Amino acid sequence: MRLLAIASLFALVLSSGAQAAGGGDTARKHPEPQSWTFTGPFGTFDRQQLQRGYQVYKEVCAACHGMKLLSFRNLAQPGGPEFSAAQAKALAAGVQVAALNDAGEPIERPGTVADRFPSPYPNEKAARAANNNALPPDLSVIVKARAHGIEGEGPDYLYWLLVGYSDPPPGETVLEGLYYNPYFEGHQIAMPPPLATDGQVTWPEGNPPATKQQMAKDVVAFLTWASEPHMEDRKAMGVKVFLFLVFLCVLLYFAYKRQWKDVDH
Ligand code: HEC
Numbered sequence: 001m002r003l004l005a006i007a008s009l010f011a012l013v014l015s016s017g018a019q020a021a022g023g024g025d026t027a028r029k030h031p032e033p034q035s036w037t038f039t040g041p042f043g044t045f046d047r048q049q050l051q052r053g054y055q056v057y058k059e060v061c062a063a064c065h066g067m068k069l070l071s072f073r074n075l076a077q078p079g080g081p082e083f084s085a086a087q088a089k090a091l092a093a094g095v096q097v098a099a100l101n102d103a104g105e106p107i108e109r110p111g112t113v114a115d116r117f118p119s120p121y122p123n124e125k126a127a128r129a130a131n132n133n134a135l136p137p138d139l140s141v142i143v144k145a146r147a148h149g150i151e152g153e154g155p156d157y158l159y160w161l162l163v164g165y166s167d168p169p170p171g172e173t174v175l176e177g178l179y180y181n182p183y184f185e186g187h188q189i190a191m192p193p194p195l196a197t198d199g200q201v202t203w204p205e206g207n208p209p210a211t212k213q214q215m216a217k218d219v220v221a222f223l224t225w226a227s228e229p230h231m232e233d234r235k236a237m238g239v240k241v242f243l244f245l246v247f248l249c250v251l252l253y254f255a256y257k258r259q260w261k262d263v264d265h
Contacts, residue, residue, distance in 0.1 A: 026172075029182040031153075031160035034217070038224060039152045041239060044232055045225050050081035052203050053222025056215050058095075059201050060194050061139065064131065066119030069140035070226055073113040079232040080225055088113050098122075132177040134190030143220070143227040154227070155220045157183065162216040165193040 037046045054075065057067070072092035075083045083091065092111035097118045101107045111118070119138070121127035128135055137145075147154030160183040168180040168187075178188040195212045208214050225231070 026185075026187050028185045028187070029160075029164070031156040031164075031183055033152060033156050034159055036152060036155055036221070036224075038221065038231065039155075041235060041242075043235060045079070045221065047082050048207065049218050049221045050225055051083065052201075052207055052215075053218035053220070053225075054081055054083075054091075055201055055203065056195075056219040057139070057222055058091075060215075061219065062117070062120060064120055064127075064136040064191075065139045066121075067117040067140045067226060068119060068138055070117045071113065072111060072115055072117070074229060076113070077229070080229055081222070085113075132190045136191065139223055139226070141227045143224045145227075155224050158220045158223065159216050161189075162193075162195055162220070163212055 037044060037049070057065075072088050072095075075081050075091060076085050076088035089112075092113050092115060095111045095115075095118060096108040097111045097115045099107055099109050121130065124135060143154035143158060145154070146157050161181065164183040165179060165181050168174050172180070172187065174180045174188055178190055179192055180187060181189045195215050198209070198211045200212075201210050201215060203210055228234075
C-alpha cells in the first residue's frame with residue numbers, strides 16, 4: 001500500500017515537472033538583477049532619481065494608473081524624493097482632483113498637498129473599457145506586490161517589464177489588442193509599451209539623458225519608495241541595532257573574563 005502511495009506520488013511529481021517544462025513557453029522570463037542604490041542593509045534612495053521617477057510616473061503612467069495611497073505631501077517628506085514644501089504644493093496645484101462643491105455636485109479643482117494622487121478613471125468599469133477590458137492596477141504598492149518577499153525582485157521585474165517588449169518569437173501569436181512581453185506571465189499584456197522613445201520626458205538640467213532604460217529605472221525607484229516610504233528609517237534602525245548588539249557582545253565578554261579571572265580551570 002505504502003509502495004503504491006510512493007509510486008503515485010513519484011508519478012505526480014514527474015507529471016507536474018513535465019507540465020512545467022511543456023508550459024515553459026509562456027512562463028515569464030527571469031528578470032536579470034539590476035544594480036539599485038536602495039537594496040542591501042545600507043541601501044538609500046537617490047533623491048534626484050526619485051524626483052525624475054515621479055516625473056515619469058506623472059507624465060506617462062498616471063494616464064492609466066492611480067496611486068491612491070500617496071498624498072502630494074509625501075513628496076516632500078524625509079526619506080523620499082524630498083521636493084521642497086513649495087515644490088510639492090506647486091506639483092499638487094498642477095493636478096486636477098475630483099471634489100464636491102458646496103451644493104454636493106462633483107467638480108474638479110486644483111490639488112493641495114493634503115490630496116491623494118487622483119485615479120485616472122472614475123471606476124473599474126471605465127478603466128477596463130479604456131484598456132481592452134484589462135485593469136491597470138493601482139501602483140501604490142505594486143513593487144511589494146511583485147517582490148515575492150525578496151528585496152530587489154519587485155524592482156527587477158518592473159524594470160524588465162517596462163523595457164522588455166519585443167516582437168513575438170516565431171510560433172507565438174499575439175491576440176489583438178495585446179502586446180508581446182516575455183517578462184509578463186503568459187507573455188501577452190494589455191499595456192502598450194509605455195516607454196517607447198528616448199526623450200519622452202524632459203528633466204531639468206544636470207540629469208542624465210532620458211533614455212528608455214533610464215526612465216524605467218527612475219520610475220521603478222520611485223515606485224519602490226512609494227511601496228515602502230519608511231525604508232531608509234527601517235534600515236538605519238537595523239544597522240543601529242546590529243552595532244549595539246556587537247557592542248553588547250564585547251561588553252559581556254569582558255565582564256565574563258573579569259568575573260571568572262580568579263577561578264582555576
Ligand atoms: C495606456 C495605458 C497605460 C499606461 C500609459 C501605462 N500602463 Fe501599466 N498597465 C496598463 C494596463 C491595461 C495594465 C494591465 C495589463 C494586463 O493585465 O494585461 C497595466 C499593467 C501594469 C503593471 C502590472 C504588471 C503585472 O505584473 O501585473 C505595471 C507594474 C505597470 N502597468 C506599470 C506601468 C508603469 C510604470 C507605467 C509608466 C511608465 C505604465 N504602467 C503606463 C495600462 C497602462
